[in-house]
């Protein structure tokens with residue numbers, strides 16, 4: 001496995017619409033290696049999610065740490081994800097992004113979603129998510145459409161550098177991991 005270079009805001013790859021993956025393509029060694037490398041890169045930089053375009057691969061895929069019912073964090077690859085809001089409730093909370101280092105801001109997101117995707121073997125699965133994991137999946141899916149969390153903010157008044165976020169806002173229920 002190897003660490004991948006993370007694209008930062010301003011790199012055009014982050015603003016492209018990523019293309020869907022064919023199941024046959026998914027089952028190839030380079031794609032399987034890319035998934036492993038994305039998991040390793042996400043862990044190295046203490047991320048909780050990492051999308052293809054963030055590692056210069058404009059493909060509709062991301063990896064994300066999703067907490068299961070027993071409280072354990074499992075890193076799951078999502079290929080060709082489609083999300084659907086489940087209900088109208090919007091919630092605002094803190095987000096960061098590995099492509100926008102050391103910045104945090106409050107972003108409104110759907111509290112509840114259903115995500116449908118392919119797993120790394122090309123098998124389809126569906127997951128109902130609530131709260132923070134739903135936020136992570138919405139943030140990562142946005143990356144596949146060239147959207148960054150700043151685009152989703154209703155106001156920039158909450159924007160903070162990581163140090164100041166830690167000093168003044170971290171106890172406000174926010175999660176520290178970048179997406």
Ligand code: NI
Pocket residue numbers: 096097098099139143178179
């Ligand atoms: Ni991000």
